[in-house]
Amino acid sequence: MSVSPKIQLQQLVDLQKIDDQISEHKRTLDDIPRQLDSALSELEEKKRVLKVVTEEIAALQKQLKDLELEVQGENDHMAKVKTKLPAVKTNKEYTAILTEVDAIKEKVSKVEDKELEVMEVLEEKAKEIPGIEKKCKEEDAYFNEYRQKKEVEEKRSKEELEELVVKRKNLSDQLETVILKRYQKISDSREGRAVAGLQGDICQGCFQHVLPQMVIEIKMGEKIHQCASCLSFLFWDEVPETSVPK
Ligand SMILES: [Zn+2]
Structure with a gap:
């Protein structure tokens, strides 16, 4: 069974959210x-x-x-x-x-x-x-x-922490082992951060530029990419347009 990159990436984003909440509770x-x-x-x-x-x-x-x-x-x-x-x-x-x-x-x-x-x-x-x-x-x-x-x-x-741990387990079970292992490794080395948004061509994990071709592919969400500098999994993070005052 193969899961589309789009779904896998969403799972990674969700996993990061859960991990953020877990860290918050632990703190x-x-x-x-x-x-x-x-x-x-x-x-x-x-x-x-x-x-x-x-x-x-x-x-x-x-x-x-x-x-x-x-x-x-x-x-x-x-x-x-x-x-x-x-x-x-x-x-x-x-x-x-x-x-x-x-x-x-x-x-x-x-x-x-x-x-x-x-x-x-x-x-x-x-x-x-x-x-x-x-x-x-x-x-x-x-x-x-x-x-x-x-x-x-x-x-x-x-x-809440107990609930999150269960949630995390369920989500982890859905992820491909290779991806999950990679996520864990990055997370461990980067203080719990393994997923970062891409805004424009800037990785929000390390604020380095990402190659234009990669930006296009991340925007389309058809491939899973990692930042070349910080190794974070990248997802397209649309910058909300600032509302123009009337
Ligand atoms: Zn980066």
């Missing part, structure tokens, strides 16, 4: 995990703010606790110093104890000032939390929506 399927990864790191980066502020608050709480302990320690110290008072015998001793008590009081007062300062900062920091949490929730929701969209896209692309 999409390759891209999706990358897109999801990058969206996830963006999400984590945004959520890092919450972690940072939470850690800052924890550090301030720790500082406050330390200051409280310090005050407690100084007060204990002061009480101990005061216990010496009843046993005092000289004025000098008495004055020395009072000086020591005053010094402790001053220290306590300073630490308490610091405590107030820290409490104020802590209060301000704590106020930031609800806003940040709300933003994180929104980002989470946005990411989940994006992921679902991508999962749907992935599923659809996989299904």
Whole structure:
């Protein structure tokens, strides 16, 4: 059974179309995990703010606790110093104890000032939390929506790819083995492109001129030709006339 060159060429053109679609789907399927990864790191980066502020608050709480302990320690110290008072015998001793008590009081007062300062900062920091949490929730929701969209896209692309593979198999079975092998070889060496249109006398695969005799034969579609430069199978690709504006 011999198939006319015209039909064979049409089959090659169709095969190229299917292969183009297959490549497109493969690219999409390759891209999706990358897109999801990058969206996830963006999400984590945004959520890092919450972690940072939470850690800052924890550090301030720790500082406050330390200051409280310090005050407690100084007060204990002061009480101990005061216990010496009843046993005092000289004025000098008495004055020395009072000086020591005053010094402790001053220290306590300073630490308490610091405590107030820290409490104020802590209060301000704590106020930031609800806003940040709300933003994180929104980002989470946005990411989940994006992921679902991508999962749907992935599923659809996989299904379409399966259909295309079946289509390709059916079409390949109709092609002559020699032609199919040649197509595959060119396709493999030219990043999936084995068929090119001929516009005027220019091959659209490599933009080289094609011999006039060949152009005529390709135009008539009675012979299968390959470009002498890039080996693409050539089909007549009528350049649509540009519409003349009225
Ligand atoms: Zn070419």
